Amino acid sequence: MARPLPARAGYTRGLGGGELLQRTSLVLLCGLLMALPASADDATLPGYLSTEALAQRLADIGASYAEKLATTRAGGTVWAGHFSSPAPGLRPALAVVGGLGPGQQGSAEVLLRLAQRLAAPDGAELLQHADVYVLALPSPDALRGAATAPYTGASVNANPSDDDRDGKLDEDGPEDLDGDGWITQLRVHDPAGKYRAHPLDPRVLIPVSPDKHESGEYSVYTEGVDNDHDGQYNEDGPGGVDFNRNWTWNYPQYAPGAGVNAVSEPETRAVADFLFAHPEIAVVYTLGPQDNLAHPWEAGNDGGAIKTGVLADDAPALKVVSELYKQQFDTAAAPPGASGDGSFAYWAYFHYGRWSLAALPWWVPEPKKEEAKPGEATPPPLAALPTAATPGQPAAAPAKPAGDEKDERGKEELRWLQWLDANHIDGFAPWTAVEDPDFPGVQVEAGGFRTLRVFNPPAGELDSLADKQLKFLTAVAGLLPQLTLDRIKVEPRGAGVYHVELRLANTGFLPTHSAMGALAGYNYPVQVTLTLPAGAIILSGRQRQLLPPLAGSGGSLELAWLVQAPFGKELHVSAASPSVGAAEADIQLMGGAS
């Protein structure tokens, strides 16, 4: 159950009181905020840690979280955690990555807690099966940027970029016109606009439907002015490159936030290099905007030579993993994941060739029974808003509700508002009249969702989310392939010649490699090595061989050699792959002595 967030001066609506601050006082205010000593708390999300404090907590974990991967262009450091068990042997690993996208704050906090649990006895069961690498903060500058007022909700690093590709860097960022510290939206009264107020809650704007006889009421922009007078609003703000749009799968070349090319940023490159340097990684789990756990990938058209859909052989296993996820998380209200273009999670499956699991760190839950349904609750007083009172504008709540059952427009936003209202979370800036030099004489209001508070869980839920993630990952680790060598048969053929046969089986649930992994070719196949005693030779068969993937749940193959060796000696057979593990067998050459 979400707890109400305590109101705190400095980031709540109380800051500007909904009034339009003069630009000068806003600048003063920002200056004051920056002059305050750095807080250990995040300014945007009550109960969350600041970027520095989060990094410190990760460092406090100690030697398990101390591998430095990169220094970002803005001087931030990317660290990796490595959690292992003292048990010897070749062990596969899981890599868990968070700190991406609009929920970057929540996922980073959850992974901090996961790392703390892995460093404590809580993690022992998981670490029995596999090592775990944790990258809670792969793009630290993005997290720091999101906590710098005014709050945009963006998740881009500090590398200046030409988002609108006009030859100028960062020349038209947003402005906090209503002085609430947040960059939300502007709605400009416009009979030719493409948006109108939702009939059930006029705070929500919905697109005008071309199928319905509807008139537009608003044009909608992000909050700010057109600094460079190019007719676009806030199209090139401070920073940056989004870590999660900088990967090679379906890379969105030329798109804002994607960088000059795939894997262009020091932090992206370092994470790629780190992962390629760790062939033992079998599974990558990403807490970010993409999802294949609440909504598992459906096998379908795999895209031909360049794979764009999950391969048919891999889809069933991902469905099973999804079921494990749903045992921990109620996914009824989980929104579909974001597009995978340029994303880390899709890269991890399609290009890195590992099992890639992806989920949102959190989402606004379904309303509890006792909570009011949309439209039944009285929205916060809107009398001050000119919407309904403006002559010639449709009333906020028209007699004929446009919202028929099938009309999905604004449904998600209505649910968000309901949840924010029920939990007294200050996640929506009420529409407030502002003056905007770009629209002289036109009614302009600033307002809308403070998205950080919609995409990130209340701080009180972080511990339980980390507990669930640990349980889920422990269950995933239990699915990993498991090699066994058995059914050893030694048949003496005379003259010191032995036919040696044994079975290699995978008794784990997952195949030794996914179909995509085998295709991608960056995985290490299972390698079988026969070690001979002194004086022995192989008459047929290979001393070392690389095997095709073994299916899960009992996939097996027979291995056989003809060797000539002194009586009573021992052969040693090993089957191993870094991302699978190893099986060993000693074979005594007995019988048929001459």
Next chain:
Amino acid sequence: MIRTFLSLGCLLAALPTLVSAVAPVPAAPYPQMGIPANPKVAARFDMYHDYAAATELLQQLATAFPDYASLQSLGQSYGGREMWVLTLTDPATGPAESKPGFWIDGGIHANEIQGSEVPLYTAWFLLESRSTNTFVERLLRERAFYVMPMMSPDARDAHFHEPNDTHSPRSGLRPVDEDHDGLVDEDGPDDLNGDGFITQMRAADPNGRWKPDPDYPQRMIPCKPDEPGQYAVWFDEGYDNDGDGLVNEDGPGGYDPNRNWAWGWQPEYVQYGAHYYPFSIPEDRMVADFIRAHPNIAGAQSYHNNGGMILHGPGMQEGHYEPADSALLETIGARGAEMLPGYRSMLIWRDLYTVYGGEVDWLYGCQGILSLTDELFTDYDYFNQPDDPNDRDGRRNQARQFDRDLLLGQGFVSWQAVDHPQYGKVEVGGAKKSWGRQPPSFMLEQECHRNMAFSLYHADSLPLVSVQSATARALPGGLTEVTAVVANTHLAPTRLAVDVAHGLTRPDYVSLTGKGIVASAVTASYWSSERFFLNPVEQKTDPRTIELPAVPGMGAVYCRWLVRGKVPFVVSVDSVKGGRATAAVKPLDSAS
């Protein structure tokens, strides 16, 4: 990180010059056409330069022409060799970065060794001919040339000095575990007979399906379907070094440096040699960083071998080039096909094969550069006869006949018996590494010169802005109307269509300056693609500087300012890839 090597390079290069006092190059007794008659730096292009010789030539050029040439290293290769770039321009007309730049590289596939000779020849020829050839002199005044002869210097030296064949090494020498067995580069080819060449292996075998070619007995050809066999043939000299039952499965390197570029990149399973991600090969990244830092580079030529091809992208069918840009590349390529007998202008994915992550596409798609790749040396060169591309056997026979009649059999290693650790008695023989893809000495010079000449045509087709006229006319109310014609008398526009479509570089700026020209003094400004301003485009921000999408090739843009004030004014054009130009504004009444 780009390390400027100019001062250090000059110093180092000056030392041997002072000490050994390079012998003066004898003056040519006859005013021959072609190579510079009396060069300051002796250079031969009837021989190939290894890394050390190429480095020495570059350093000598930088020392002999300190005003016109500067040498820098972009960093060190995996093997510790310098990644040399020689910048050429006439400093009298401004620094290199103020001029439209032309990038020339070679040897990214290091076995394609003449790919490095053409850039070396070009640098030498331009510097040595500048004082005697007005075309070269003009080019150096108008352009900057960035010459990078060795994109993969480690592998170049490996091809020269280690056993290889004509196809190797195509990769750079960063180790890659190609067979994923946990060992890197553990089983490459082996020079069994110690002759410095990786050739073929054969063993007499009545069940083999090969026989010697009756006309050219060095060469093994398949038996006819109903013909008894004579030999088993293995194509790469070597043995199973690592005991895994496979021969030569994990040799030096294991990637393709020309599949690691960031436009249309696809991973290894789609595109062999892609490596891990765009610019995961540091040598490629050094070059990309340099080119990004020099946005004035407007044209590029990369030299490869072989096949007589003038290639333009896209490398893949789903890649998109703007039609206007493709037309330009085809126009330039068609001229090349005239200048280079036996060469054809080709679209890579359609006419050759699919390439993801090629340099030629990155230069175009990410940098807005008019980019071509020449595949040097063609079968046409043997007997000046077009080959039948469908008759591979006929093509091979031309090469064999050329070896027999003109190389006098020099191109092949005779079959020689050796002991093979796994196969027993075998014979080793076949084409030498220096025959097949590379011209012999007496054809190399021609290949260098013709391809250079084509590149100079390409470089001359790059945009170059000028202020054709700038006039002022008095209007009522104390206003002055200033009109400037900004022209580009070369083939290519100042920004390719891909550049305009995706904003790869900033717009061209046309500025009006003068005493009293503050923003408020300019009432309005606008530009038009035709002289009558029928559809003017207004400059909305600071009207002193008009932002143009591009100045078209062989065309002009018309710019106009309405100013409160009077001459003197100056009109300046500043184009990232089209150069810079300035003109004083003349009052119309006094213009004549």
